[in-house]
Amino acid sequence: MSLTDNELPRTEDEWRVRLSPEEFRVLREAGTERPWTGEYVDTKTPGVYHCRACGAELFRSEDKFDSHCGWPSFDDAIPGAVKEIPDNTLGMRRVEIRCARCDSHLGHVFEGEGFTPKDTRHCVNSISVRLEPRQG
Numbered sequence: 001m002s003l004t005d006n007e008l009p010r011t012e013d014e015w016r017v018r019l020s021p022e023e024f025r026v027l028r029e030a031g032t033e034r035p036w037t038g039e040y041v042d043t044k045t046p047g048v049y050h051c052r053a054c055g056a057e058l059f060r061s062e063d064k065f066d067s068h069c070g071w072p073s074f075d076d077a078i079p080g081a082v083k084e085i086p087d088n089t090l091g092m093r094r095v096e097i098r099c100a101r102c103d104s105h106l107g108h109v110f111e112g113e114g115f116t117p118k119d120t121r122h123c124v125n126s127i128s129v130r131l132e133p134r135q136g
Helices: 012-018 021-027
Strands: 047-051 057-060 082-087 094-099 105-111 120-124 129-133
Touching: 012 021, 082 105
Parallel strands: none
Antiparallel strands: 047 057, 047 129, 082 094, 094 105, 105 120
């Protein structure tokens, strides 16, 4: 069965065809890219960050900030774009963030760190998103 670019895969095998092995590891298996290696860690380009798996709009560049944690950080997501799931792996309590459209892993969200007035840090794997630069 072939899928158009607008159709979401229904099985993990279909996702494997659409994504690179590293994209699949992070997006579909909740992996993490190594800190300071992602293409968007230091990016300041204005635009919108989309889910690399399905293309949904997730974050705006004006919500991106330097947290010096090794991954792109945003103090807000586009309303309704991400869902939060309790994550108790690795012996700690965290909150995983996933794309609300395709359920792909994006990273984790942390609160109470004091980085921004919103006091929230969406710590996102660069490989989970794709930046669409603002035109003009």
